[in-house]
Amino acid sequence: MTAVSHRTRSAHPDPRGPATATDTGFRAQLSRGEDRIDRTTWAGGIPPRPAIAPRLRVGKDRWFNLLWLIPIGLVLLLVAVAVAQWLRTVPAVEHFIATYPGDHPNSSDSGAIGTPWWLAVQHFVNILFMMFIIRSGWQILTDHPRLYWTRHSRPGAEWVRIAPKAPDDPLWTAKQDSVDLPPQVGLPGVRHSIGLARWWHLTMDTGWLLNGVVFYVLLFSTGQWRKIVPTSWDVFPNALSTLVQYASLDFPVNNGWVAYNGLQLLAYFVTVFVAGPLALVTGLGMSPALSTRLHRISKHFSIQLARSLHALIMVWFVVFIVMHVTMVFTTGALQNLNAMFAARHAGDAVGLAVFAVAMVVVIVAWVWASPFTMKHPRTVQKVGNAIVGPIQRRLEKVHVEPGPYTEADISDYFWHNGTYPDSDEYRRLAAGNFADYRLKIGGLVDHPVELSLAGLRALPHHEQITQHYCIQGWSGVAKWGGVAMSTIVDLVRPRPEAKWVVFYSIADGSDGGLYYDAHPIEQMALPLTMLAYDMNGEPLSYGHGAPLRLRNEVQLGFKHVKWLGGIEFVAHFSEVGSGFGGYNEDHEYFGYSQSI
């Protein structure tokens, strides 16, 4: 139990009677979020900014357009065919192919022949999940269109980007840096729709993982695993032999009902037993809560390494799907479709018919998903939260502790994000060096206070060097100096009914109305929840939230309210704003609990 709940439980009954929120005056300055997306006003009227073809960094500052891989690949393919055809005239090669014709010997053991009906069903369900996962994954990628190998996310240091070079502007925000995809490519296909894309991604991931677990169990309890798990080293010469045969355009005999050839076996094995689990691990590797908890792992396997590998696994899946479908249709399509879609060993058109129906389902789902999301974003948010929310809330309980980061780990670049304050009131406060600034703390507390910066600086000093992770995908390490939230809690003494803590900014969010966000009261006692007035030993800059901001390291960056103006202890966040737990929750359909 936390110090917070100890105290609140032993609190005396309040002589003033039942608690009512002492209004801090902020609620009236919030704006309502829409229940439907209008592209012209979406995310503060963010204009379209198309993604570009991927550019791979070569050396320090040269960028290779990956579209060149298409002509280069075609030429290489022609060369490969010529080489393979010549190879097959070499007697030693023909002898090798005769010794290793392609099929893996163990795969034809009993129990592995044919396709059971469950496998056909799971194969189809997998396609459906994958379609949503890949499209929403692309959407997430476009929200921070750069991939890095280190946690420091410095623009220019990315190894690949799908956006133009970031401009030199020191106040350029990650939100400005986002790009978009056509509506029928990304899901939901509108710029900076990461909140919704993440609901699709995480919800479909959950379904895909469950399907995967059932698949593993059935695979190993029926002997079907023999068909896709190599059991002898022969698989490698057989794969090589198959490769030469395919490349020479004299295809090996297709015997898929009984056994897969070496190349198929390796491709299926890697996809099912390597790429699948790695997608999960690298996905979890991007969780701020897990990465702060498991800092020894995260120190090496950083959040950006996880994100880069996650994207490469996506590339593997996409390449696999393209090759797989091509081979299905060029190596006896009717036989193959019967086997995989109708669980039959036949050369008639039944499998093709089932496949056609399955594809209609996939296409209808594909075409429906983006327009539905634009029309019913709250439904996507609520269903996503019902399915993924419990997992995210479980991850919040990992109890983060001060990590291993030292001054040497501090990032030399730290992205800016959000909507900058530009009110007269803010300018006036800033011009006076924030001497007139007051942090108002009230709501369900016994001792509401107003604190000046000097007052805050007089409280016990708290410092932490931690890693920030923005929902969009960039990260950075900084040293934060200020006051632990536990100190504030001790000062204001929340009443037992206070279960949530709402942080209000003095700056507006992108659609107008104050930016705000709600956090569970338990997290106020965490050793890494604090109000920061210093960053890297200097007073907080304008861009990073001067004069005061929140840090709560189990959460993604958008919950760390900058330009903090007030704190209100409440029974539940549903009474505040549009009731979804914060500004981005109200306006951009984010989840209120974002430990991953």
Ligand SMILES: Nc1nc2c(c(=O)[nH]1)N[C@H]1C(S)=C(S)[C@@H](COP(=O)(O)O)O[C@H]1N2
């Ligand atoms: N008031 C306010 N606070 C905010 C935001 C905002 O738009 N307004 N953006 C959030 C987001 S999305 C992130 S990632 C962090 C970024 O903090 P930084 O600019 O210091 O990196 O601030 C958060 N706090």
Ligand SMILES: [Mo]
């Ligand atoms: Mo963010």
